[in-house]
Amino acid sequence: MNACNNMKLVQWGIMVELTIIGGGLAGSEAAWQAAQRGVQVRLYEMRPHVETGAHTGADLAELVCSNSLGSDLPDRAPGLLKNELRRMGSLLLECADQTAVPAGGALAVDRQAFSRLVTSRIREHPNIEVIRQEVASIPDGPAVIASGPLTSPDLSEAIARLAGREHLYFFDAISPIVTLESINMDIAYRASRYDRGDQVGGDYINCPMTEAEYDAFVDALLSAERIELKSFEQQLESGVRAGMHTFFEGCLPVEVIARRGRKTLAFGPLRPVGLADPRTGRRPYAVVQLRQDDLAGMIYNLVGFQTNLKFPEQRRVFRMIPGLERAEFVRYGQMHRNTFIFSPALLCPTLQFRRRGDLFFSGQITGIEGYAGNIGTGLLAGWNAARYLLGQSPLQFPEETMLGALCHYITHASAADFQPMKANFGLLPPLGEEGRGQRKSRRVRQQMYAERALSVLDAYLIAQ
Ligand SMILES: Cc1cc2nc3c(=O)[nH]c(=O)nc-3n(C[C@H](O)[C@H](O)[C@H](O)COP(=O)(O)OP(=O)(O)OC[C@H]3O[C@@H](n4cnc5c(N)ncnc54)[C@H](O)[C@@H]3O)c2cc1C
DSSP, X not given: OOHHHHHHXXXXXXXXXXXXEOOSHHHHHHHHHHHHTTOEEEEEOOTTTSOOSSOOSSSSSOOOSOSEEEEOOTTSHHHXXXXXXXXXXXXXXXXXXXXXXXXXXXEEEOHHHHHHHHHHHHHHOTTEEEEOOOOOSOOSSSEEEOOOTTOOHHHHHHHHHHHGGGEEEEEEEEOOEEEGGGSOTTTOEEEOGGGOOSSTTOSEEEEEEOHXXXXXXXXXXXXXXXXXXXXXXXXXXXXXOSTTOOOOGGGOOHHHHHHTOTTHXXXXXXXXXXXXXXXXXXXXXXXXXXXXXXXXXXXEEETTOOOOBOHHHHHHHHTTSTTOTTOOEEEOOEEEEEEEEOHHHHBOTTSEETTEEEEEEXXXXXXXXXXXXXXXXXXXXXXXXXXXHTTOOOOOOOTTSHHHHHHHHHHHOOTTTOOOBOOOGGGSOOOOXXXXXXXXXXXXXXXXXXXXXXXXXXHHHHHO
C-alpha cells in the first residue's frame, strides 16, 4: 500500500496504522499529533510490566527528574521553544500549562497531575490504542521510536544492530526531594531571583550559606561515599572519551561539579546573585534553592542537586545545608543510564531514519536534551509520520525556529563535536544587520531572535 493510497483510505474513513514505541514525553506527543491527523496509532509502553529504573508510576509522560520544563520567558531559548510548541498545538504543553505550579519565570508542573492529564487525554483519543507491552525489535511498518534514555536492553540491542556502532550510553542524575514542613524557615527564606516570581515573597525557598558553611559543605561533599560505579561508568566519569561517551553536562552530579573547583558550585547551582536575604538585606556567600514539586506545595526539590552519593550520605551531607538540618527526604538523588544514537549519521532533519523513510526517531534517544525539546521532536516525528502515511512531503522546520535549529543540530553536528543539546540561541543563524547595530544588549538581541523565530514559524505553517 503506497502513501497516496493511504491518503484515499483516510478520506474514505479507513484508518492507516502507525506504531509508536514509548509512551514518554516524545511518544505521547507523537501519538497525539499523528492521531489528530487521522492516523490510527498503536502506542506501546512497557511500564508498568517492565520498569526503567527511574520511572516510578504507570502513567504516560512521567517526568523522571526535575518538575520544571525550564524558563517560560518569551525572550529565553526554552521559553521561545515552548511558545513555538504552543503555536503548533502541542498536547503536552497544553497539559503542562493546565497543571503549572508557581516557579518564577519557569514552567514547572505538579508532576503527577501532569502525567495523569496526558494519560487521560491520550486514552480518550479515538485514534489511539495504548498497548502495555515491551517492544523488542524494530517494527517492519511505519513507526516512531521514542523509547527514551532508558530504552529497554532488548530494544537497545535491536537499535544497535540497525544503527551500527554509534549506539551510545552515558549518564544522568536526579535530585532529592524534601518535605516543606521539615525545612527550617527561621533560616531559609522565600525569594525568586531578582524578585521575579508569582508568589508573595518569591517562588523558591532559599538556604543561605556563609563562606565557612560553604567550605565545610564542599569538604563533606568531596569526601562523601558514592554508589559504586560499574567499570564503563567509571570510564565515563573520569572523562576518558571512549568513542563519544560522555557525561550529560546539563545534569552533572553535584559532587562532580564540586570536584571541578572549590568555587564552581558558588558560581553554578549555588550562585547567590539576585537572592539577597530579606532578613539582613545582604547577599549570602552561596544559596541552595528549593523548588516546589507538587501542586499542594508540600514537597520541594533541591535545584541542581542531582547526585550519586549513597542515600545515608545524602542525608548526612545535605542536612549540613543551613535550613535543612532536619530535612525529611521523600526521594533521594540517583544516577541512571542514558541511551542515544549518533543522529548526524542516521537521521534527516525531518527525524526520518536515513535508510528507511517510514521509520522515525524522537525524544532523548536522538540526542536532544530537555523536556521541551523532547516534546518538540515528538511533535515533529508524529506529524511527519502522519504526513508520510498520507503521501505528503515531510516538514523540516526553518533553522530560524528553535525546534528547527535543534533538529538541524542533531542531524548536522560533526562526529567530534556531537553532544546532546538543549534549546539555546547559539543554535540559531545570526541576526542580520538589524541585530548588529548600536551595541544591542543581550536581552534585546534575544528578543529579536524570538520575534524572528515566531514570525518565520507562522509563515512556514501557513505555507503548508
Ligand atoms: C534519571 C534521569 C533524570 C533526568 N532528568 C531530567 C531533567 O531534570 N530535565 C530534563 O529536561 N530532562 C531530564 N532527563 C532526560 C529526560 O529523560 C528527558 O528529557 C525526557 O524524559 C525524554 O523524553 P523521552 O520521551 O525521550 O523519554 P521518556 O520520557 O523516558 O519516555 C520513554 C518511554 O519509553 C518506554 N520504553 C522504553 N523502552 C521501551 C520498549 N522497548 N518498549 C516499550 N516502551 C519502552 C519507557 O518506559 C518510557 O516511558 C532525565 C533522564 C533521566 C534518565
